[in-house]
Amino acid sequence: MLYPMFMLVILTMVIMVLTARVRVGSVQTGKVPQSYYSLMQGHDIPDFVAKTTRNFNNLFEVPTLFYAGGAVYLALDQTGQLPVINAWIFVVARVIHSIIHLSYNNVVHRLTIFAIGNLSVLVMWLGIVNAAG
Numbered sequence: 442m443l444y445p446m447f448m449l450v451i452l453t454m455v456i457m458v459l460t461a462r463v464r465v466g467s468v469q470t471g472k473v474p475q476s477y478y479s480l481m482q483g484h485d486i487p488d489f490v491a492k493t494t495r496n497f498n499n500l501f502e503v504p505t506l507f508y509a510g511g512a513v514y515l516a517l518d519q520t521g522q523l524p525v526i527n528a529w530i531f532v533v534a535r536v537i538h539s540i541i542h543l544s545y546n547n548v549v550h551r552l553t554i555f556a557i558g559n560l561s562v563l564v565m566w567l568g569i570v571n572a573a574g
Contacts, residue, residue: 442519445528446511452536453500459543460493489543496542500535503559507531510565517572524568527561534558 467473467490477484481494507528514524534557541551 442511442514442525442528445525445532446508448532449500449504449507449535452532452539453497453504456493456497456500456539460497463490463493492543492546496539499538499542503562504535506566507562510562510569513569514565517569519568519572521568524565527565527568530561531558531565534561 464473464478467487468475468478473486473490474484477486510524511528534554537554538551538558541547541554
């Protein structure tokens with residue numbers, strides 16, 4: 442369980458660095474005034490600035506349920522393959538979601554992979570509830 446959790450941390454850090462580079466670049470090129478970033482409002486911003494920001498924010502929404510579930514599995518010393526498989530499904534889904542979101546951004550494709558990832562987290566939590574009795 443620890444390895445999928447660590448890989449999601451790595452994805453989050455990669456998207457964080459990308460987001461920071463995009464934001465700094467947007468200010469350096471004059472496309473976005475620096476003041477925009479104080480409240481994240483009040484100016485039109487390029488699509489890629491919005492997409493990277495939104496993608497980074499997404500990595501702190503449903504993934505909190507994933508991290509919590511993973512921590513519970515670790516605390517309960519659950520070693521079954523199903524939770525680990527579901528954890529990897531979630532991580533792979535988040536990687537694919539980020540790729541879709543930051544590239545061609547087809548909403549149907551993004552929603553489909555998002556749903557697959559969310560279902561894997563639900564299955565993880567159903568396993569926790571089942572193990573708890």
